Amino acid sequence: MSTRAKDATLEMLRRHESRNITFVEPDAGWPIVWKRAKGCRVWDDADRVYLDLTAAFGVAAAGHANPAVVRAGQRQMGELLHAMGDVHPHALKARLARELSRLTFERWTRRAATPVGGRLPGGTRASIETGKVIFGCSGFEAVEAALKTARLATGKAGVIAFRGGYHGVGYGALNATERGHFRDPFRDQLREFGRFVEFPESDPDGQGRLRMEASLDAASAAGDIGAIIVEPMQARGGIRIPPPWFLPCLRQWADGHGALLILDEIYTGFGRTGAWFACEHSEVIPDLICLGKALTGGFPLSACVGRARVMDAWPAAMGEAIHTSTYLGHPVGCAMALAQLSELRRLGLPQRAARLQRVLESELTALQRRFPDRVSRVSVVGLMGGIAWRRPEGGPDTGLSVGLMQEVLRRGIILLPEGEHSEITGITPPLTITESQLRGAFREITRAVAALLQPPVLVKPSKLSRPRRIRS
Ligand SMILES: Cc1ncc(COP(=O)(O)O)c(C=O)c1O
Known part of the structure; x- marks a missing residue:
């Protein structure tokens, strides 16, 4: 499906859903429109695939569309x-x-x-x-x-x-x-x-x-x-x-x-x-x-x-429950x-979450070591982890947390912010996620943070393209 289909969906929502529900970025980079999901993966309406590190609010613990659950x-x-x-x-x-x-x-x-x-x-x-x-x-x-x-x-x-x-x-x-x-x-x-x-x-x-x-x-x-x-x-x-x-x-x-x-x-x-x-x-x-x-x-x-x-x-019920x-x-x-x-x-998923805690913990700690002045704390238990972002001068960094969520979405990863100021990146994948999926996701998250924190490159005026004349 084309971006036109996505635009049409978002436009319909804009017109007919309470405006308090779906946040749409002006450039429509956020959100994506979900089409299908399986295991740890989600496909959007343009058939782009994403790794879901949210389990869709923690719901898809046994994987999205677990076949036994769907059959039942x-x-x-x-x-x-x-x-x-x-x-x-x-x-x-x-x-x-x-x-x-x-x-x-x-x-x-x-x-x-x-x-x-x-x-x-x-x-x-x-x-x-x-x-x-x-x-x-x-x-x-x-x-x-x-x-x-x-x-x-x-x-x-x-x-x-x-x-x-x-x-x-x-x-x-x-x-x-x-x-x-x-x-x-x-x-x-x-x-x-x-x-x-x-x-x-x-x-x-x-x-x-x-x-x-x-x-x-x-x-x-x-x-x-x-x-x-x-x-x-x-x-x-x-x-x-x-x-x-x-x-x-x-x-x-x-x-x-x-x-x-x-x-x-x-x-x-x-x-x-x-x-x-x-x-x-x-x-x-x-x-x-x-x-x-x-x-x-x-x-x-x-x-x-x-x-x-x-x-x-x-x-005790007498005919009409209260x-x-x-x-x-x-x-x-x-x-x-x-x-x-x-x-x-x-699938032994509670035990699997306990085992994978070690992987999640090591990845979160590595991220904190890589960005010591921007991470105020990491927390993890089982497959529930969090990274709290802070500004260099102190205080929650909502901008970085939200920016990261948008940046990794472009890179094919779904994340959500948590916390009062949305300054915490939550990591709650399906419990079926593999170690290599988790490690791969953190490589991408690390690259995304590095890209977001890079000072803006100053482009010499001569390199700027001339403004194009718009035909009237
Ligand atoms: C701990 C907890 N309690 C209650 C709720 C509310 O559940 P629902 O959104 O299904 O009403 C949530 C939702 O995120 C939750 O995380």
Whole structure:
């Protein structure tokens, strides 16, 4: 297809889509129009191929259009395209709910029960718990289901959330998503039940845990905190990885204050960080976990999974659910999720992400060594990495980060900026990426940064072409 086709698409969007959605550069160098995708590659409408280092917002964990997932979706479309969410269920919704329970609370509590003779560190007897699910479509719906569950289970409306956290932009989720960019225009329509606390990224003086406890205490001064919601590692906030004490500290504080711990693993879930779920790095079991994105590999389906005894705060259905939606537990999404989970397992993708962390780490460190005065930090866990760009005089370098994203797109690589100032380049490829693809991408990224930082070449006036006369 020609650039004319791309121009036509962008023009149609300009005319008929809300102008807040698709950013189009004046020269239309950004965006590209996607035509197809497979594995780690994406083709645009001119059949140019790109390496995707974003997994399309972390969704394509088992590769774009994983054949087993596509087959499962196609088969399901031919059989049952739509069922009746909270009324007449279909079998796959039940199977997926059971699978999610097994993968989360059953697996975690079995593990916790095994090593120390069925006793948890606190001395309480461990028992294997099951999980119960509320399905949704988008990630923010899973977050809102978790917030509602916590309200019902604790009777308390207040929620502690973290600066830089991203939980989606629905009206409920916006109470926990801190960035002013998303919430300020609608602030007067929010209930504002979120209290925001600093997200700890490092702990140079070893006093971080004490400071965290003090912040949690201060945020709960009114005594109405029913939940803490947190990403175990912030993704959109700029690939921010907290110290190891962070989740255990939140778990302990929540237990001591009658609050629930909600983990938003919509980004970090399903192998991204080198474990099935990021909370497994610190062996913390939440009360509720929010899942989406990589759950299906490309169909809008999300899930809030909670300990059964917490989820049972919802009253039993009497014919009209108080939290539901038309597409709840969509059959095609459930079929794809079941296939995606078995692909993640069959291909050992969480383990693969853990192995490739070493490669990503070495490439990020090499980049930092190459541009020491322009990189303020690099961070990596599994196949989730970030490079924070800074100006030579200090402060976030949004220009370099955004310029890099545009420059590498011209060179056939898809990247996205993260962080409050979009100053961080996120690296979250499909977990199927190979070592040589990753290394090749970094060679190109390094060349692109070098090209962007080169001082502009001054061209002698004699070498400038004469302005051409435009015929009138
Ligand atoms: C951690 C986290 N939570 C929630 C969301 C919101 O998900 P969705 O955009 O599907 O509503 C996102 C999206 O990026 C996310 O990264």
